[in-house]
Amino acid sequence: MDLDDILALAEAAEPGPLENARARRVARTVQAEYDRSLTDRYEILVDTDLVDPLTANTDEATRIARAAQLAKRGAIIWRATGSGKSMSIPAWSDEMATIFGYAPGTLRLTPDRLLELIHPADARAFQSSVERAWRRSHPNEVTFRVIQPSGNVRYVHCDIEILTTDGEPSGISATGVDVTALELARQERRRLATREAMLCADLAAADAVTGLPTRGFLTDEVDRARRTSGGALIVVATEPATRLSKTTTDEDRDQLTSEVAGLLRTIADSGLTCGLVGPGLWGVLAFPPQDCPAATELAQLLVDKLRSNLFSVNQEALRLNAWAGVVSFASGTAASGFDLLIDGEHAARDAARKGTPVNVLDRPAKDEERASRCRSRVQHAVTTDRFALYAQPLVDLGINEVTRHEILLRVRGDNGELAAPWAFLDMAERVGEILSVDKWVIDHALELIGQGVQTSHYQVNISGKSLADPGLLTFVTDAIRRHRVKPECLTFEITETALIENRNEALAFATGVREIGCHLALDDFGTGYAGLAYLKYLPVDLVKIDGVFIVDICRSPTDQAVVSKLVELCHELGIRVAAEYVQDDETVELLRQYGVDFAQGYRIGRPEPIAASLQPAENTIEFEIHFPERRTAMG
Amino acid sequence: MSVVDGSAALLPEPADEEAAQQADDARLKEIYDEEFGTFSVQSYRIAEGILRAGWRDHEAVKDALQTAYLHGRVHWPKIRSYTKPIAWIITTARNRLLKEHDRGRRETATAPEDLPTGAQPSLADTWEAQETYRGWLQQLPPRHAEVFQMSRHGFSNEEIARTLGLADTSVRHYKAAANRQLRQLAEQAGYKDSDSRRRPGGAHGSR
Structure with a gap:
């Protein structure tokens, strides 16, 4: 199917009953209103031209200027002089003068003055559109800005057409309207589309190797939990049960990391937030707070699964050791998301040190304890x-x-x-x-x-x-x-x-x-x-x-x-x-x-x-x- | 004065004259009513199709047309003698639209966001074809669309120029441009191959 087929199909049928009914309804309504005007003796004001558009016998420039005026469009007309070699001084209609910000009849147009009224950035484009239309004897269009005497800038769209007398090019007409509101709307539409296209997802939220939320993202989530519902943070520490061989490359390590992350995601419910706490440290945020046993159970499950899973690094089987720390926190606790992350990490480290799979803190650590522990770790x-x-x-x-x-x-x-x-x-x-x-x-x-x-x-x-x-x-x-x-x-x-x-x-x-x-x-x-x-x-x-x-x-x-x-x-x-x-x-x-x-x-x-x-x-x-x-x- | 009386007696009474005039008027009105009715029903669909080519707002087109027909009825005794009364209707309705709705029309006509995407491989019925075609027309510059649509209805270039207030030379160019753009839109929508091998001039002739 192509355009011709579609046109043929669209025009094939005689008007349907619906279309005929609509036409008849319009005819009836018009007739009824006309009859009413006769019986009620009021006059229907007709503000339109009563000339047959097809027979009006004027030169084309006059015809176009008149049509523009009736449609409330401004017009500028150039007439060719001396066998089409040069152009007369352009004449603008009252409507066009108004668009340019001048009261009708107050400014006599010259070619130079016309260009001066146009925004300097657009004057050349305007001029060349007109010249191009004339040279090629081909209609053209142009949107340009005019600077009104008040300093206001308006957008104007003009259709440029070539006038003929007895088939010979005899002039140029530019008819147009103020399109400022449209142009601004168009620019805004374009801006919104650009903005939409340029807006990106927050890359920083997901770690590229594991696909898990980053430490920063997890910190914020924990912080949100402590400000609202409270909850429990599980931090799991993992390390290879056997020393990695010397030939293990960075890529191998990344591979292992991403495998652990994948396993973690399958164990933890999809409703829970998992994230990175540190290298070999994984966080899972669990709700709600009163359900501490459930969080502990989940921690135990994570540890068991991680320990029993056989990972492969560089085509060698590898087991991981894993410990978990759980810290539960009530809604509105003073400890920040960062503090809770640290507490969870400490709890997991203590579990490893003590050799117990899961170490549970039923409340966040005291601020001084946490700070001094961190400081001493660094020192x-x-x-x-x-x-x-x-x-x-x-x-x-x-x-x-x-x-x-x-x-x-x-x-x-x-x-x-x-x-x-x-x-x-x-x-x-x-x-x-x-x-x-x-x-x-x-x-x-x-x-x-x-x-x-x-x-x-x-x-x-x-x-x-x-x-x-x-x-x-x-x-x-x-x-x-x-x-x-x-x-x-x-x-x-x-x-x-x-x-x-x-x-x-x-x-x-x-x-x-x-x-x-x-x-x-x-x-x-x-x-x-x-x-x-x-x-x-x-x-x-x-x-x-x-x-x-x-x-x-x-x-x-x-x-x-x-x-x-x-x-x-x-x-x-x-x-x-x-x-x-x-x-x-x-x-x-x-x-x-x-x-x-x-x-x-x-x-x-x-x-x-x-x-x-x-x-x-x-x-x-x-x-x-x-x-x-x-x-x-x-x- | 019998002569005067006699001659006066021969002349119709003023009251009679008025009655006769009224009867004439009524007869004429009846003729015009019928004539205009037929004209309206026959021309409405075409006029609406042409205006809608350049105007997305169907309601505005309907309002403008109704007013134009009303004015046309008021001056039907004069307009009936025009070469093509429908040209006057189109010009009048179009001027009204241009005066009152210019902004809306151009804005919607140039909005590239709501281009229909993807099309059925084949359009089954007239209604679908009409809707698809109108959708494309409305993406064209309004002048091009109006010129194209008028030419589809068999208006000559000169008639189109005079009805739409365009220069004579422009019509040919607008028509060609519209044809080119429509073809492009059709191809973009996946309508590329002709079903019926084109008959010479078959698809291009006016109806």
Whole structure:
């Protein structure tokens, strides 16, 4: 079936009975009203032209101007003079003068004046539409803005037509109306459609490896529960029952993690919120509070299932050990979502220490107890060096060479395995112990850098919270001198997951480290607390765009808009730009196109133990779809 | 004066004259009523179809047409002698619509959001075909749609130009543009292959 068939079908039938009835009804109604006017002796006012439209014998310009007037459309008419070579001065109708904001007859139009009345941005378009119509002897249309004498701007839509006399082109008519209301409505429709298309789901809510809600999301959910119904939080700690072999890769670990997450999801009811608490730490939020035994039963079930399940890592069978901590909390409890997460984690650790599968707390821990336990955990980790440093390469996209490394922290767990630090850092930041961790990192990183050849550029993280410490600048300066590090090889990345506590002190530190020759970077830009104002007054050299804008950039016009404009902005401000979480070549290519200076991510290279990775090495060519540690959901 | 009297007697009484005039008027009215009735019933569907090509608001079209027919009835003695009284009806109703509803029409006509998507592979009856076709017409610039629809009803280019207040040269271009766009819309909706191999000129001739 095609258009011709459809037209034939649509026009085939004689009018149906319904259509005939409607026509007859109209005829009857009209006749009745006419008759009534005769009997009641009132006159029906006819405000329309009483000329036969088909025989009116005027020239075309007059005919069109008259038709426009009757339809309340404005008209501008140009008449060709001298055998069509040139145009007369245009004449506008009263209606068109009104559209342009002039009382009829007050302004005599000239070609130049007409263009002056049109918005400068549209004057050329108007002129060329008219000229094009004339040249091609083809009707045209144009929407343009006029600036009325009052300064008001109106949108006008005109149909441009070619007039003929005896078949020869003899003039141009432009007839039109004020379409401002329509144009604004159209623009708003377009804006809403764009907004709709650009609006994205909250990527930060789900962890990419496991698909489970992130720690930040779970914290918020627990917090909501304690503000409303109360509930019970189960935290399950898992670890391999046997030591993983040396050949276990990061991908294998991710595979295991995602298997555990999958199992967890099948056990826990779909109505319950599961989420990540930390590496090897899983949370399940259960309702309602009075049903503590049910939560305990569920915890027991989780532990049993996890222990009895046979996982496979790198084609080898593996069993997990599992313990659970349960903390139940009443509605309106003072402990925050974060506090309850910590309590659950502590309860699970205690279960492991005591060797019992499930450890139940029937109420949240006391604030001082919890805080001091957290603090001592951090202090213990710092004093006993339960950390390791890794380095991840950044490639300079301008020269296709790895020229920088970011120094990353790994935390040694109870079982001696190194794990990503996001949960640990979150805790340290929240209990105010992050400064000692940052100092440890700075001291040990600089020591390692000083021992190496210092051919790369090194980026060291400092929490925004630590910047409040007045002694930090001195500490950094000392460490640089002590370890004989070239300051120009160092960039300090300010991690903005926590608010900068003291802006004056932060500014003093930032200015100070730059004075001694180091560079300054803003990490996770776009998701943390770092506002655009920081770019204005902090002497930042590098902005690292947060991974949530990068991971899906090839498919997301939203990310493309944010990143490309951010790059433009930063470059204008004299700031270089790095992108994190770069996972494939397509992304690299796109980032290069946008002018991004550095790329970091699994496509460029995974974090490696520092001793190995600080040697100049070739690019790793791994290609993996999963993320490095993420802290972005923490806010 | 008998002559006067006599002649006066020959002339109809003023009262008679009035009565005769009234009878004439009544007869004429009757003729006009019938004539106009027939005209209305025959022309209404066509006029409505043409106006609806450029106007989505069916109610507005009906109101404008009713007023135009009423005015047409008032001046039927004059309008009946026009070349095509329906052209006057269309012009009058259309001017009314343009004056009162211009905004609404263009807005709906250019709204790209509510384009019908996906279509039945084959349209079974006239009603479906009409609805589909009207849906497409309303996505065209109103001028193009009106010109196209008038041409489908057999109006000549000159008649179309004069009825719609267009330049003579525009009609041909608008018609071609409408044809092109309709064909495109039909293809987008999946209507691509001709059922009946086209007869020469068969699908293009006016009815």
